[in-house]
Amino acid sequence: MxxxxxxxxxxxxxxxxxxxxxxxxxxxxxxxxxxxxxxxxxxxLKYHKVERKNKRIQIITYASKEREMTDPYYREIRLAIEKEIKRLNLSLKRTLRIDGTNKLKNISQIEKAGAIIVIGKFSSDTLQTLHGYNNNMVVINNPETPKNIDAVYSDLGDAMYQLLEKVKAQNVTQVTYVGGVKTTRDLTGTPTFCNNDPRYMSYQQWCRHHDITEDAYIVGWDKEHGQQVIKDLVKQSNLPEVLIAGNDMLAIGMMQQLFAEKISVPEQVQLISFNDLDILQYVSPSVSSVHIAIDEFGRSAVKMAEERIHNIRSVAHHIVVEAQLIERETFHA
Incomplete structure (x- = not known):
């Protein structure tokens, strides 16, 4: 050449x-x-100009800075993406937040990115709109991503059902689930709330399948919500054999309140959470948790974005990352 x-x-x-x-x-x-x-x-000489690839990746997240502080899950996803971008010598554009306070003022700016990685549960219409401005797009943590858009996520519904089957194998039938509602956002950051979180829906299905009375508290995702649920359970003398928290922040709040109420874990009640963030290492006793492989989210998403930048493929992929129960002191299958 x-x-x-x-x-x-x-x-x-x-x-x-x-x-x-x-x-x-x-x-x-x-x-x-x-x-x-x-x-x-x-x-x-039949010279062909080599087009320079735009290797700048832009993160769009629906988590505010404040949300990232109160629930590190979304911060850890963003940091995992940034780490992989740095490892591959790609460049990172300024993160855009569509969180209800901030909104995308000029959507055309995402056209200037080589690829965009979207974190969080935006509506399908919103994702299609973003995709219309930049085809090199990957969505993290949203199983409802349209099939024509790249995505990486874990099947939390299946993870919950498999967890509950392990619980039942111990002849346990008193299981309480604590979680919140699912929130999706549009381009202005306006939230839509719906009570169809896959963990809760799977819990309901499991209860029906085994003819077990449902005992769920759909209260929110923060530590304070977990504390309040324990107060209510103690007041009602309704402490179950196993508590399942929809995320780690709830589990931490529940642990703190159980300690305050002088209820021993796992002797009097067992506890399991979801996400398995690093913050759990500071909790005693150590909490069993369904591990969401955030580092794998970051690696897979950046790899998929890089493939799009280099025109390696034109067919969308959905990658489902396994969620595994990590057994610690608060629950053993």
Missing amino acids: ASIRDIAREAGVSPGTVSRVLNDDKTLSVSPKTRNRILTITEQ
């Missing part, structure tokens, strides 16, 4: 002059004869 240096040698000019002619540099002072000679030789 001919190079700029080959053209320069044949034309008797510098490689820099060739490059500026081929890039139609209006500030270059060169005679029409020389310009034509360069273009003719370029055609004769």
Whole structure:
């Protein structure tokens, strides 16, 4: 394949002059004869200009900075993406937050990114709109991503059902689930709430399948919500054999309140959470949790974005990352 240096040698000019002619540099002072000679030789040598790939990746998240502080789950996803971008020597554009306080003021700006990685549960219409501005798009943590858009997530519904089957194998039937409602956002950050979180739906299905009375508290996702549920259970003398928290922050709040109520874990009640964030290492006794492989989310998402940047594939992929129960002191299957 001919190079700029080959053209320069044949034309008797510098490689820099060739490059500026081929890039139609209006500030270059060169005679029409020389310009034509360069273009003719370029055609004769069948030179093809190598297009520079735009390797800048932009993260769009529906988690505010405040949300990332109160629930590190979304912060850890963002940091996992940034770590992988750095490892692959790609570049990172400024993170855009569509969180209800901030909104996407100029959606066309995402066209300037080589690829975009979207974190969180945006509505399908919103995802299709974003995809219309940048086809090189990957969505993290949203199983309802349209099939024509790349996505990576874990099947939390299946993980919950498998967990409950392990619980039942211990002849346990008193299981309480504590969680919140699912929130989706549009381009303005306006939330839509719906009580169809896959963990809760799977819990309901399991209860029906085994003819077990449902005992769920759909209260929210924060530590304070977990504390309040334990207060209510103690007040009602309704402490179950096993508590399942929809995320780690709930589990931490529940652990703190159980300790305050002088209820021993796992002797009097067992506890399991979801996500398995690093913050659990500071809780005693150590909490069993369904591990969501956030690092794998980051690696897979950036790899998929890079494939799109380099036109390696045109068919959308959905990657389902296994969620595994990590057994610690608060529950043993």
